[in-house]
Amino acid sequence: MKTETKVGILAVGAAALLLVFAMMMGVLSPFSQSHELHVVYNYAGGIDTGSPVRVMGITVGKVRSISFDPGYRTPEGEEVKLRLTISVDKKAWASVRKDSKFYINMAGVIGEKFLEVSPGSVEAEPLEDGTVVRGEDPPRIDQLISQSYGLAGKIIDLVEKNEGSVSNMILQLDRLTTNFNRTLVLLDKTSKNKDMVRLLDNAIKITDDLAHITGGLRSKKAEETYELVHKLLHRLEPLDAAAIRKFLQEEGVRARIL
Amino acid sequence: MKQLRHFFDLVARTLFVLSSTPFRMKEFSRQLYFVANGSLPIVLFCVGFAAIVTILEASFHMKLVIQNDSMVPGFAALLILRELGPVVTALLLTSRVGAGFTAEVGLMKTTEQIDALRMLGIDPVQYLVVPRLIATIVGTFLLALLASMTCLLGAMFVTDIHLGYSPAMFLSSMRVFVDFQDLLLAGLKGAVFGAVIPLVSCHFGFLCEEGAEGVGKATTQSVVVSSVSIIVLDFILSYVFSYV
């Protein structure tokens, strides 16, 4: 064999290994047939080109590109400025439907970010290749913190302003239970008809009291508070796992060092 | 000091004649064959063993620090691509190729063949150094790629046996740490080391003294100087690639 040939074989071998590496890293994927989707977000914390796309926890594609699209409006009229182009493998394409939701999620010890697609229901229509869909914006920790500060302030305000009515409420509740107790005692002692009138009388009194209390609770401010608490809890839910893990990790590291 | 001047003289002269040197395919492929094909078995053999040791050691340290070896593949892959692949290749080439060049050029010097070349009006730098320089740069680039990939595949295999992580898990752990450019940077690092080896060894070859003792001394010096410069350069390149 000529020297040139052997050298050539070596060079081709090196080039082939380069290609193998490119395929291992997922830069090249000539054998996979995939579909494309455009997911739009207003905030996509930590997602990068190449981040995996998962359906029901299984990696089925990745984020191909990220582009800024300041003029874009959804058909509903909402301004959404960030567009992620993702690829989804053929095998998982059938599970992605019109009612699928696109979350940005975090996994693993080192907090790798990925795009989670919730499977759609069978009744919903399948998506077309290249459709633009609205993603669920992930919670922003900075906003969350400022919101919870505001919320805490509001709760304190509420309690301070309505101090009188709150104590009043407690007083009435106390009276109500006493009344109710008495009624129960009566009910226990007399199962005869002659006390029925009194029993009814008491029952009316109780419902009156109850109406009074619930009236207090149904004020506009209280309702707002409920709403906010509800929202906060909803937002905190996905955060919890990561935060707790991070906390534990840090504790672990500290424990080892000390 | 005098040696240093001679060395930079040689480097400058090489760069100067580089563009005006006609490309001799035959000589180039002969040198490339010597550099790349000749060293391939040793390099792959050593790198294969290095892969095993890397995995063993990485898992030892990971277990020590975070009681968990799930990040071993990624970490080992990074270490292989950034350091082990190019550096082990370059150090092996230093002794095999570099010492070979010095002995060859040194012998030509002591047997007055270089003077004969000069008499014939041929520039020894152009005739001896330039083809070796180009062949070694290309050769180390190819070898660094081959070595890194062999080491990675070897590491993947060892992780499968020793730690029980399947190749797919190895790949997904690797992707977190490694980018595609890392392999190219490994090749680039190799190419930079490859430029150092022939220059240093030809320098010592040209300074070679008479007789067996002179050749022995020149080869030793060339191996030492090129290995030290490779380690120093590796430090500089690591720093540049990581922080810039």
Next chain:
Amino acid sequence: MSRIFFIFDEIGGALLFLKEILGGLVRRPCRWKDVVDQTWSVTLQSLPTTAMAGFFVGAIMAVQFTLQLRDFGALGYLGGLATSGTIREIGPLLIAFMLSGKVGAFTSAELGTMKVTEQIDAIRCLGADPFQEIIQPRFLGIIISSSLLLGLGLLMSIGGGMFLGGIFAGVTSEEYLRHIPTILAWPSVVLGFFKCLLFALILATICTYKGYMTIGGARGVGRSVVETAVSTMVAIVVMDWVASFLAEIVFTLVRETL
């Protein structure tokens, strides 16, 4: 095929040569003064090279580890991890590579020159044993000084890591040193120094063998220097693996019996 047998020839030849040296040491030991002289000259010669190599090896490890640890916010571990990694693995390996170039190539060039200029035959003619006069002092000298140099190189690498950690990672030397004992256990140190001894033995055997077997003038000296450097490196890489592997088995056994 013949090339494969050639490798076995070399391994067998080197082992027989080692046996001869060791046998000679028992039967006709060389003068102690010669050994000390050799040790002194080899150590002095290679001191700057080894120290420099050690320093940079430590620096490289520190740079690489800093990059990784920074992501986890565990820079406190830098000192321990870099030192442990250097002492157990990278340090002995790379410094032994340096020494194989410096000491190994030098000795085999020296012996090879003696051989081709027929100085060794001259010694034999004078009725002296060349093994006793030349090989034994060099063999012992290389083992002693290589172990010393490797140890020194490891210390330098700790220094290099500390220096770099201080500059680039902002880990003060005090903090760097404080975390070394938490990671670096005595088995690692034992393993590191066992590797040093092992590599020194390999180095001494191969370079004396190759030097002694040199034939064919200045060209032969050049060739045997190249062969020494290459075969030492290959042998060191293989023995590195063997040592790590054996160490793991031994330490598991020790841990189980304790």
